[in-house]
Amino acid sequence: MDEFVEELYPEITLETDDLIMTIGVKKDYSKIEDLDKRKEEFIQDLNDFIEEFSQTQESTEFVRYFDD
Numbered sequence: 001m002d003e004f005v006e007e008l009y010p011e012i013t014l015e016t017d018d019l020i021m022t023i024g025v026k027k028d029y030s031k032i033e034d035l036d037k038r039k040e041e042f043i044q045d046l047n048d049f050i051e052e053f054s055q056t057q058e059s060t061e062f063v064r065y066f067d068d
Contacts, residue, residue, distance in 0.1 A: 032038040
């Protein structure tokens with residue numbers, strides 16, 4: 001099943017000292033010819049995603065995982 005999803009959507013894994021996140025990208029950025037603008041739009045979409053997620057109940061429930 002994972003292979004099927006990978007064929008539909010390219011994935012990127014982002015990793016820092018604190019987080020590792022794999023993201024499947026549904027948007028077709030190939031329509032933006034300028035590489036810098038394509039990157040800028042991708043980063044903006046990531047920021048929008050994080051902001052939207054931060055406002056959800058799921059984000060609160062997720063951080064509750066770390067409660068004693």
